[in-house]
Amino acid sequence: MTDRTRRLIFFFIAIAAGTALGIALGWGVFPAKSADTSPRTLRIDFKTDYVLMVAELYQIDGDIALAVERLSYIDETDPVGLVNQAVDYAQEHTYAPEDLQLMLTLFSSVNSLLAQSG
């Protein structure tokens, strides 16, 4: 192996090491831009509470289409999955039975609506 080849190899190894270090710094050390956070990145307990709020409003107005629109605030693509996730979290953390019932009712209605339209 010539000296030039060896230097080239070490040069690329240095680039790779630098890249790895840059990625580690960018992902691990520098904080994410917290002022530009979307609702999708909310912690699961806040998402669950939001779903509960939508469920509370749905109980009053009975408008499932509006409920789905409200759920799109957090997840536009999978409202059923979002409500399902919220119900699971609520069950694991022993939410009040009435709150759980509201979310289960919402889940059932959203599921039916999307099954009909899908």
Added chain:
Amino acid sequence: MSQDTHQAQTSSKQAPKRSNWYLLTGLLFGLILGLMYALVINPATQHDAIPANLKQANQDEYRSIIAQVYAATGNLERAKLRLELLEDQDAVHTLGVQAQRALANGNAEEARALALLAYVLQSETNPVFSPASTPTIQFIPTQTLPLPSATP
């Protein structure tokens, strides 16, 4: 030929000693590439944000839902706990301003809910303005809402 002369001649035939600056250059170049990728191309997304971290527009939507739920259920304690998550400096003022904006945009129901919650919260902090009756009163927001008076 003496040994010293031989060594001198041998040394002069050897390649000049090269520096290793190329390693540092490679490392710096890689570091810039890595940082660009991690911060611009594929930044880390957090999954543990709190409502106070949301963009302003999203915070407004969140606040609006809180107000609408309060208008529907009358559960003030829960509304207050939820509003605290937004970490507004002055929740009453923020609700009032948002209510005015909603009214200006033609969202009367939303404006009504926001104004109602602002009114009830203000009534709590300023007992002179006692609430009329139950939280689900028909409250018609005016164009200019009463702002909390500054404490002298």
